[in-house]
Amino acid sequence: GENVEQHPSTLSVQEGDSAVIKCTYSDSASNYFPWYKQELGKRPQLIIDIRSNVGEKKDQRIAVTLNKTAKHFSLHITETQPEDSAVYFCAVPQEGSARQLTFGSGTQLTVLP
């Protein structure tokens, strides 16, 4: 099955700084790459996703970049704010069964005021 590695597992940044989280995957046929944010005690919520036909996608302070050759994609958060503090998960379609998603192990982002 698909192997997804997410780094770092924890990340602390000062308010206003940028944060970058990276995921690597194994299946070169993967073509859909979502990122989810999960606040403490809440459900995971999609914050941004990208398809393999583009290399970058932005939505205000959030961006995702994709390097299909190297099989990795990254979440970029600029001008971080305390409300960005949460656990972030990447996901990749399961090899051979694109309906399924394999999730990374998560990154706990803490934005320090």
Add this chain to the structure above:
Amino acid sequence: NAGVTQTPKFQVLKTGQSMTLQCAQDMNHNSMYWYRQDPGMGLRLIYYSASEGTTDKGEVPNGYNVSRLNKREFSLRLESAAPSQTSVYFCASSLWTGQGQPQHFGDGTRLSIL
């Protein structure tokens, strides 16, 4: 439009008891999923239903059964609960169109097995 609704929100069971977790979506999605999330870990797929009438095992199906009752509802049953099944359970749904689509999650069921 409530999205994905899960019941109950909390439950405490004794080892060996059975229970069913309920999930319903009102987004006319064809695919539905059950995940478990253990402390400090990601989401692991238990079972999924690609469409009404079909179900398939995910990564961690042992100890669970599912029923896709109709297009809206997908239930998860624990026949004989074990302490290792203490977890937060999330139901999700998506609209499969031939390529990857975002999954929408419910608020979760926090289940403790004593």
